[in-house]
Amino acid sequence: MKRHLFFFILLLLPYFSVQSQSFTNVAAQLGINADYIDLYYIPGGGAGFADYDNDGDPDLIIATKTHFKVYKNDNNSFIDVTAGSGISLSGDCLKSVVCGDYNNDGWLDLFVTNGGGGPNFLYKNNQNGTFTRITSGAIVTDTMGSFGCNWGDLDNDGDLDLFVANNYNQKDALYRNDGNNVFTKITADVSVSENNSSVGSALADFNNDGKLDIFVVNQGYGGPSENDCLFKNVGAEPWYLLIKFNGGGIGVRVKIRIGNYIAIREVTGGNSCSSQDMTWVHFGLGFLNDTPVQNIDSVIVDWHDGFREIRTNVAPNQELEFGGIIGVQQISSEIPQRFSLSQNYPNPFNPVTNFYYALPKGSDVKLVVYNTNGQIVKEMYNGYQSAGTYKAIFDGSGYSSGVYFYKIITNDFTETKKMILVK
Ligand SMILES: [Ca+2]
Ligand SMILES: [Ca+2]
Ligand SMILES: [Ca+2]
Ligand SMILES: [Ca+2]
Numbered sequence: 483m484k485r486h487l488f489f490f491i492l493l494l495l496p497y498f499s500v501q502s503q504s505f506t507n508v509a510a511q512l513g514i515n516a517d518y519i520d521l522y523y524i525p526g527g528g529a530g531f532a533d534y535d536n537d538g539d540p541d542l543i544i545a546t547k548t549h550f551k552v553y554k555n556d557n558n559s560f561i562d563v564t565a566g567s568g569i570s571l572s573g574d575c576l577k578s579v580v581c582g583d584y585n586n587d588g589w590l591d592l593f594v595t596n597g598g599g600g601p602n603f604l605y606k607n608n609q610n611g612t613f614t615r616i617t618s619g620a621i622v623t624d625t626m627g628s629f630g631c632n633w634g635d636l637d638n639d640g641d642l643d644l645f646v647a648n649n650y651n652q653k654d655a656l657y658r659n660d661g662n663n664v665f666t667k668i669t670a671d672v673s674v675s676e677n678n679s680s681v682g683s684a685l686a687d688f689n690n691d692g693k694l695d696i697f698v699v700n701q702g703y704g705g706p707s708e709n710d711c712l713f714k715n716v717g718a719e720p721w722y723l724l725i726k727f728n729g730g731g732i733g734v735r736v737k738i739r740i741g742n743y744i745a746i747r748e749v750t751g752g753n754s755c756s757s758q759d760m761t762w763v764h765f766g767l768g769f770l771n772d773t774p775v776q777n778i779d780s781v782i783v784d785w786h787d788g789f790r791e792i793r794t795n796v797a798p799n800q801e802l803e804f805g806g807i808i809g810v811q812q813i814s815s816e817i818p819q820r821f822s823l824s825q826n827y828p829n830p831f832n833p834v835t836n837f838y839y840a841l842p843k844g845s846d847v848k849l850v851v852y853n854t855n856g857q858i859v860k861e862m863y864n865g866y867q868s869a870g871t872y873k874a875i876f877d878g879s880g881y882s883s884g885v886y887f888y889k890i891i892t893n894d895f896t897e898t899k900k901m902i903l904v905k
Pocket of ligand 3 (some may be wrong): 635636637640641642643659714
């Protein structure tokens with residue numbers, strides 16, 4: 483079945499190449515010199531983009547068989563910083579590299595699977611471009627042939643747990659995050675009960691109940707082929723927040739804050755071997771059982787182009803949507819005579835309104851929306867824009883009725899206007 487799919491994709495390749503004439507291989511030009519020949523030893527190997535140094539640019543992390551590389555994105559070229567990263571991986575057969583902030587300090591940590599039978603690797607981000615290897619606990623001492631792996635808050639308690647798909651007729655593994663770099667291996671669960679040969683695993687909340695479910699791709703090793711498995715999550719706490727993105731979301735960074743609790747997620751295109759998690763972002767919030775609050779203080783979504791969306795006082799246990807056409811777009815490059823900011827239309831509005839602004843010369847532009855207390859509720863744009871006319875679309879879905887102000891700030895021009903959201 484999978485072999486058939488593989489040949490089907492091969493048959494389609496000529497058609498795809500016709501469609502993709504605008505792509506060229508720029509790896510060498512950008513400074514990426516990974517050796518990919520060994521990938522064919524066992525199909526797979528992992529690579530993924532993740533902003534490990536929190537500078538807003540996605541960095542590239544590659545784990546292929548015996549090679550591990552960290553490439554820092556420096557103004558759209560990549561610098562090999564592996565040697566200075568504190569990561570020294572000499573696995574038998576590296577398969578996946580997944581990034582997740584398991585200790586909720588706002589910095590992405592790394593987990594790398596080893597398909598060759600040696601232990602897997604967990605590296606904690608030191609917040610300065612280097613990592614420290616975690617060496618104790620079953621999560622890094624189990625010796626299986628591990629292929630796929632996924633960070634996800636599977637019990638919805640507020641921290642990331644880890645699922646690992648093991649090959650060679652070995653049980654898969656589930657490690658519950660207990661805080662302080664301690665993970666407990668869960669053995670009494672149906673998701674880790676079968677001696678099968680798994681090559682990949684993916685997490686998604688397929689039934690929209692706020693609990694992450696697990697899909698496992700099984701291969702059948704040295705015997706008959708095996709069925710894949712879908713495990714519905716029936717045990718997690720009933721507290722969560724799901725965020726989806728209109729118009730994609732790969733590369734988006736999401737941060738939530740509730741009092742002193744901060745958690746981040748970054749949407750990837752799938753860093754686990756042979757699989758891809760859902761591109762929705764999931765947060766477990768089970769700790770609210772003990773300390774109930776009405777609202778999540780803030781949800782901040784950073785798009786890869788510098789666009790930032792902020793919503794405050796967001797109710798838990800819902801799906802929130804961000805992005806898409808909402809934002810700022812240039813509608814004319816004709817050079818206007820002077821700076822201007824238009825009145826929004828419609829006004830009053832519910833929930834979407836738009837306004838225009840004009841830049842007679844290229845400028846650093848900051849465009850913010852704030853409430854009557856002077857608190858910024860949304861940063862619509864922050865960066866350089868060339869001369870022209872721009873349309874800004876504001877979505878008030880996540881906000882309460884009331885008066886808001888939108889303000890444009892450039893070196894030569896600042897103006898504020900009032901708008902009214904009525905629900
Ligand atoms: Ca970066
Ligand atoms: Ca971290
Ligand atoms: Ca958890
Ligand atoms: Ca579910």
